[in-house]
Amino acid sequence: xxxxxLDTLGTIAFAISGTLSAIKKKFDIFGIFVISLVTAIGGxxxxxxxxxxxxxxxLTQNYTFTxxxxxxxxxxxxxxxxxxLRTSLFLFDTIGxxxxxxxxxxxxxxxDLSPIICVLLGTITACFGGVLRDILCNxxxxxxxxxxxxxxxxxxxxxxxxxxYFQVNDDILYVVTAGxxxxxxxxxxxxxxxxxxxxx
Amino acid sequence: xxxxxLDTLGTIAFAISGTLSAIKKKFDIFGIFVISLVTAIGGxxxxxxxxxxxxxxxLTQNYTFTxxxxxxxxxxxxxxxxxxLRTSLFLFDTIGxxxxxxxxxxxxxxxDLSPIICVLLGTITACFGGVLRDILCNxxxxxxxxxxxxxxxxxxxxxxxxxxYFQVNDDILYVVTAGxxxxxxxxxxxxxxxxxxxxx
Amino acid sequence: xxxxxLDTLGTIAFAISGTLSAIKKKFDIFGIFVISLVTAIGGxxxxxxxxxxxxxxxLTQNYTFTxxxxxxxxxxxxxxxxxxLRTSLFLFDTIGxxxxxxxxxxxxxxxDLSPIICVLLGTITACFGGVLRDILCNxxxxxxxxxxxxxxxxxxxxxxxxxxYFQVNDDILYVVTAGxxxxxxxxxxxxxxxxxxxxx
Numbered sequence: 001x002x003x004x005x006l007d008t009l010g011t012i013a014f015a016i017s018g019t020l021s022a023i024k025k026k027f028d029i030f031g032i033f034v035i036s037l038v039t040a041i042g043g044x045x046x047x048x049x050x051x052x053x054x055x056x057x058x059l060t061q062n063y064t065f066t067x068x069x070x071x072x073x074x075x076x077x078x079x080x081x082x083x084x085l086r087t088s089l090f091l092f093d094t095i096g097x098x099x100x101x102x103x104x105x106x107x108x109x110x111x112d113l114s115p116i117i118c119v120l121l122g123t124i125t126a127c128f129g130g131v132l133r134d135i136l137c138n139x140x141x142x143x144x145x146x147x148x149x150x151x152x153x154x155x156x157x158x159x160x161x162x163x164x165y166f167q168v169n170d171d172i173l174y175v176v177t178a179g180x181x182x183x184x185x186x187x188x189x190x191x192x193x194x195x196x197x198x199x200x
Numbered sequence: 201x202x203x204x205x206l207d208t209l210g211t212i213a214f215a216i217s218g219t220l221s222a223i224k225k226k227f228d229i230f231g232i233f234v235i236s237l238v239t240a241i242g243g244x245x246x247x248x249x250x251x252x253x254x255x256x257x258x259l260t261q262n263y264t265f266t267x268x269x270x271x272x273x274x275x276x277x278x279x280x281x282x283x284x285l286r287t288s289l290f291l292f293d294t295i296g297x298x299x300x301x302x303x304x305x306x307x308x309x310x311x312d313l314s315p316i317i318c319v320l321l322g323t324i325t326a327c328f329g330g331v332l333r334d335i336l337c338n339x340x341x342x343x344x345x346x347x348x349x350x351x352x353x354x355x356x357x358x359x360x361x362x363x364x365y366f367q368v369n370d371d372i373l374y375v376v377t378a379g380x381x382x383x384x385x386x387x388x389x390x391x392x393x394x395x396x397x398x399x400x
Numbered sequence: 401x402x403x404x405x406l407d408t409l410g411t412i413a414f415a416i417s418g419t420l421s422a423i424k425k426k427f428d429i430f431g432i433f434v435i436s437l438v439t440a441i442g443g444x445x446x447x448x449x450x451x452x453x454x455x456x457x458x459l460t461q462n463y464t465f466t467x468x469x470x471x472x473x474x475x476x477x478x479x480x481x482x483x484x485l486r487t488s489l490f491l492f493d494t495i496g497x498x499x500x501x502x503x504x505x506x507x508x509x510x511x512d513l514s515p516i517i518c519v520l521l522g523t524i525t526a527c528f529g530g531v532l533r534d535i536l537c538n539x540x541x542x543x544x545x546x547x548x549x550x551x552x553x554x555x556x557x558x559x560x561x562x563x564x565y566f567q568v569n570d571d572i573l574y575v576v577t578a579g580x581x582x583x584x585x586x587x588x589x590x591x592x593x594x595x596x597x598x599x600x
Binding site: 023024025026027028029030031032034045049052054055056059060061062065066076079080083135136137138 | 249250251252311313314316317320321331335338339340341348350351394395396397398400
């Protein structure tokens with residue numbers, strides 16, 4: 001139940017973030033909607049295709065699509081205010097990353113995959129939508145260059161399996177995992193942590 | 201039967217359009233063939249992967265591949281004349297969009313998906329090949345910036361379901377749906393209709 | 401057995417080649433790892449998705465992932481020396497192409513696909529990782545512009561089916577097919593063979 005609410009929040013946040021990116025790129029309103037859709041469902045779609053969970057979830061119901069459609073229209077109308085509110089947007093986006101990582105981890109466990117692969121699936125779920133958005137906008141994915149974005153997903157995955165090892169109750173497991181991702185990302189962005197690049 | 205003929209025409213048109221794009225980009229003849237192939241099969245492939253219809257159709261027979269190979273060679277040889285004939289190319293391409301949308305709609309219905317999702321599948325089938333072509337050529341997909349390209353597919357999908365609701369005979373359903381897409385696109389391009397972009 | 405060894409060698413070579421590309425692009429160490437992973441598994445993943453062999457192989461065991469992780473760390477540490485050793489890197493990469501083509505051919509045969517489609521699958525397996533690497537780095541895939549890269553895979557596929565026709569023993573079949581790809585590529589690069597582009 002709380003899972004579904006968080007999932008919806010994450011989808012909304014990603015749709016809004018995709019919409020704002022596409023507006024900045026001067027895409028027309030149809031292009032904006034495509035980028036919004038791709039940002040919100042890209043990660044889950046790649047995960048489902050890789051594990052063979054097809055038809056992918058968002059094809060089998062109208063809920064996700066409708067949520068994204070409304071979020072996009074909302075973001076297009078209130079785009080100037082949202083820009084001012086970008087701190088709360090960052091928070092939504094971060095919640096999205098936390099929840100989507102969790103969903104990927106759980107799906108991996110359901111398929112009896114190993115912990116390392118589950119963490120990878122969680123990271124793909126949370127991050128690939130943004131990568132696709134950047135590819136379609138013809139930019140180098142921000143994931144590869146700034147902040148410790150995906151690393152927070154890996155960190156969350158490790159927290160998840162440590163708690164799992166100690167057989168913590170599921171509700172606590174979910175809240176602490178997603179919470180640790182959100183916390184680490186906020187902390188990392190405030191401290192301007194980033195990974196080093198290497199000289200050739 | 202008429203369906204198969206139109207499908208073949210659409211494949212040929214997309215292969216030719218991919219070939220001309222790649223020649224303009226100065227790709228070598230192998231690269232030209234890859235772009236041609238991707239433009240012609242990209243949309244149907246993504247659709248089949250999303251709905252779990254694998255192995256994807258063009259892997260299980262030689263027909264599609266052979267058609268694309270011949271179309272590419274043909275387009276390479278007659279590239280200068282084809283450029284002059286770009287009006288008829290535009291017509292072929294538009295027929296391709298009409299037919300591919302129809303195929304996507306039908307496949308969605310076969311999977312018992314909702315009308316909204318069927319329209320989305322039709323649009324993906326018709327448009328994603330061109331998006332892939334643009335990504336591989338390292339350009340921002342034209343789909344997001346010019347003309348009301350994908351919107352004609354959505355319009356066709358709506359026509360399709362209205363006719364379906366009135367239980368129109370299948371042959372008429374197919375011809376009117378594809379025809380309405382072709383007609384709207386030609387009309388829209390002549391009137392230079394386009395979607396607005398948004399200011400930030 | 402020799403197959404598994406060659407597969408591992410190919411994976412290592414592709415991971416190292418991806419790592420060096422990403423370092424040159426100034427990606428951070430996380431981005432470097434993603435590019436390394438994508439280069440090494442991209443081709444096999446697309447092949448498996450297209451033929452419906454899901455969950456894809458590298459999800460169901462830790463071996464591939466671990467190999468790539470170590471290869472990447474190794475390549476990051478020894479990046480300056482590897483650059484000097486780029487001749488041996490080229491050799492590894494070429495071995496990778498040979499072996500990955502072979503694996504694609506065999507998987508196609510297992511699915512009873514036609515020879516043309518098997519050759520296509522072999523080529524996808526060997527080449528698509530590099531295409532993905534270039535797309536993520538926001539460059540036009542080198543595959544479309546330089547050398548006769550993918551063509552060596554097609555050549556190897558033809559050799560494979562000729563030997564198959566004469567019912568050659570499997571070990572010889574594998575060694576000669578992969579060997580012919582390696583040989584042709586080295587020869588082609590030394591002779592600076594390339595395909596023509598076409599004037600408009």
